[in-house]
Amino acid sequence: MSNLFIAVEVSPDVASDAEVAAKLAEVCPVDIYAVGEGGSVRIVEDNLDECVLCRLCIDAAPAGSVKVRKLYDGGAL
Ligand code: SF4
Numbered sequence: 649m650s651n652l653f654i655a656v657e658v659s660p661d662v663a664s665d666a667e668v669a670a671k672l673a674e675v676c677p678v679d680i681y682a683v684g685e686g687g688s689v690r691i692v693e694d695n696l697d698e699c700v701l702c703r704l705c706i707d708a709a710p711a712g713s714v715k716v717r718k719l720y721d722g723g724a725l
Pocket residue numbers: 656675676677678679680698699700701702703704705706716
């Protein structure tokens with residue numbers, strides 16, 4: 649895919665936390681997060697460009713563990 653404008657990063661220690669995975673899957677309005685195998689966080693790449701920069705994922709996860717980056721101006725949300 650060549651037109652990605654958003655990158656989502658979840659720190660590894662949190663990415664394997666089933667509780668966080670479930671929470672992220674619940675809060676993101678455009679389903680960028682899913683619960684993957686073993687309860688880990690799975691990023692749904694196909695939905696990344698639907699991100700509305702609402703910050704719900706950032707607020708739902710432990711501080712600093714989720715980053716949403718806007719690739720088009722190099723900025724972090
Ligand atoms: S900022 Fe909002 S839309 Fe974007 S990934 Fe986080 S919860 Fe989903």
